[in-house]
Amino acid sequence: MEPFATKVAILAQKLAEILAEKLGHKSSFFQESCLPSTCYLRLNRYPPCPIPSDIYGLMPHTDSDFLTILHQDQVGGLQLVKDGQWIAVKPNPEALVINIGDLFQAWSNDCYKSVKHCAVTHPTKERFSAAYFLCPSYETVIESCSMPSVYRKFSFREYRQKVQEDVQLHGYKVGLSRFLV
């Protein structure tokens, strides 16, 4: 697991840099704010579920990070919203899935969009996935890279607190729209 985490951490930094450069920003921001101690790897296990159409493996959500690198096995179950429709991502254990997270959406001033996704369960098969989250330290302030800014600047701590508060109060994450200017 450690060699996977090390490789995927390097890949995440490279991808963040390339995406920043695409927006005309030669940024060391991700290297400075996303440290090994602030990023994490989550291992997901989805047991078989006899009523898959009624029970999600993971509820629809966007990731609260800069970007996520996901490896899924051959069972399949990852779905995402494209042009307003839920589509299944064809499982390919040889490939990695890269998802933009909320923080990249805010930093890029809505140029990159945080993708809504979920995991559905399988009636008979157990499924595994591994997700690496490129996250900054809680003190990091996320400020749009261009003007006029769609979102006010906020710290990652503030963002996480707001998400938690919304989940506790309303039962769901509201996300970036809480930070619209």
Ligand SMILES: O=C(O)CCC(=O)C(=O)O
């Ligand atoms: O298991 C999957 O395909 C999705 C995992 C995921 O979205 C997450 O861990 O945030």
Ligand SMILES: [Fe+2]
């Ligand atoms: Fe996710």
